[in-house]
Amino acid sequence: MSLAQGYAVHSNTAPLVPFSFERRAVGANDVRIEILYSGICHSDLHQARDDWGGALYPMVPGHEIIGKVVEVGAEVTKLKVGDFAGVGCLVDSCRHCGACDHDLEQYCENGPTFTYNSTERGSDQLTFGGYSDHIVVEQRFVVKVSEKLDLKAAAPLLCAGITTYSPLRHWKVGPGQKVGVIGLGGLGHMGVKFAKALGAHVVMITTTPEKGADAKRLGADEVLVSRDAEQMKAHANSFDFLLNTIPVSHDTNPYMGLLKRDATMCLVGVLTELDPPLAGVSVIFGRKHLTGSAIGGLAETQEMMDFCAEHGIVSDVEMVDIQNVNEAWERMAKNDVRYRFVIDMASIKA
Amino acid sequence: MSLAQGYAVHSNTAPLVPFSFERRAVGANDVRIEILYSGICHSDLHQARDDWGGALYPMVPGHEIIGKVVEVGAEVTKLKVGDFAGVGCLVDSCRHCGACDHDLEQYCENGPTFTYNSTERGSDQLTFGGYSDHIVVEQRFVVKVSEKLDLKAAAPLLCAGITTYSPLRHWKVGPGQKVGVIGLGGLGHMGVKFAKALGAHVVMITTTPEKGADAKRLGADEVLVSRDAEQMKAHANSFDFLLNTIPVSHDTNPYMGLLKRDATMCLVGVLTELDPPLAGVSVIFGRKHLTGSAIGGLAETQEMMDFCAEHGIVSDVEMVDIQNVNEAWERMAKNDVRYRFVIDMASIKA
Incomplete structure (x- = not known):
């Protein structure tokens, strides 16, 4: 224990x-990571406030973790001391169900173990996340991080990155396709970068015209202001895929109208009820799909980290000391960050 | 004109x-059909009552038409005088868009022409449906009907049949799959028959336990009573495909919980808002799909008619004289029909 x-x-x-707690001793398959950077995800705030129910306190949030490996167990082959490593939303799963067998640990049929606000498998011990100086994680749930990446800006890849990369890959977004990213925040700005890197024609769809210039800087080919009925009409039935990153309840019907026949809109931000409700007519005429996607499995998370290293993709971040994390949460709640806060964990020693 | x-x-x-009106003269590509049987679809009532808006009066409903060809134009090759013919929900489309080019006239990008409650292309002339003694239709929009079929019971195939057959085929329902049909009415009873004929393990999902025995007679392997929480739990995450035939607003969330990861629920009955609303979590965890499907194209409608002749599939019908059609509508509104009223059009001469 440490x-x-x-x-x-x-x-x-x-x-x-401030909160002190015990981490478990490093087991044969475990890696101990000194945390360098920890991203601040909007879901940290949702879970701390118990917006989704089932909150477990004390809660140490944080699931966008970048650090340095400082100790490895006897069976660890994936990483060695001195490697840079990443930990995302998951730290364990059952490892033997249909989902785990397909490297889709996020959909573990027996329920994955989350990095925080969860309990260790087979025990009542709470899991504690990345707003801390170190963490001990089984090697399957740790990814290698290339030194080519700007490490502080790579932290949000572990959640905002994989959450947007996974659906773009799963629904085979690529050249020749018109892809819309709805909502320009922590998730949306990564969606634009990935969709562009995958070769699609990318349209940033936002309620906020002022974000247009920024969207183009991030790689968007076009900006569509969703409150402009004329613009929405001009883009009707034209999208091959929509990545919907809006984190709150909203009317999905106008967006469904943007899809081509047989095309898909994927929700990644909103867990709650979609109100006003979806109308049957929005999916029936054109055989359109509304779906969703949750983060990604560990193999795909590694693939994404490697893709980012190859394409020079990281998040746009604003650094914050851990002592100022409450202010960062307040600003995030007001959407006042472009586009992700990251805690410089060196500050915890201050 | 006639x-x-x-x-x-x-x-x-x-x-x-009673209502008298003119049918157009038979053009070079037209077929004139003496109507023998006309199915009564729930959407006839919705449209007559203007539940969906845009109703055009006077309205002659009816889009499940079986009849005998009595006259053909000079260019007609598909049918000849004396053939049995079927007409469904569509009598025209633009014929040159991406959808029409793919034999998906129901999704015509310029809007299909419906059999009734619509206007002829390029004119203000109302279209009039199958609650009448004859109809004139362009040959592309007429299907051939095998004499092997019980013709009166084949009428509902033109709407209830194709509406359920098309999604089962599009999402490749077949052997080795567990398929649920939600709602046992005009659409649902056809869904059960088709899913069974396609080789799936079929579960009838109904709120009405009393319909269980009937569902098994129709071909269901199992019955799941959706109001029974224990039964719903036992079937959680187990379905490969769900065909949702419920024609009114309802809570889709419990049904999404029945789907396997990556599986699809297809709406074919409800055009209005889904209330209580779908929650993001219902699609995000398991990457599940909510989609919909509208009737079918003409090529697929012909395929279905041939499939029905081969497998001996027709609807379960109750015959009614045209003079009693208002009473039939009242009973249909109360779900008091197993499972489709069909008008015996010989009665119009009474």
């Missing part, structure tokens, strides 16, 4: 405060 | 009453 220093919330109304 | 005798509604509150 004593870890982090920040936790102790109730759904409490701020993040 | 004088037709039928039944029409003249407003969204009026009953069906």
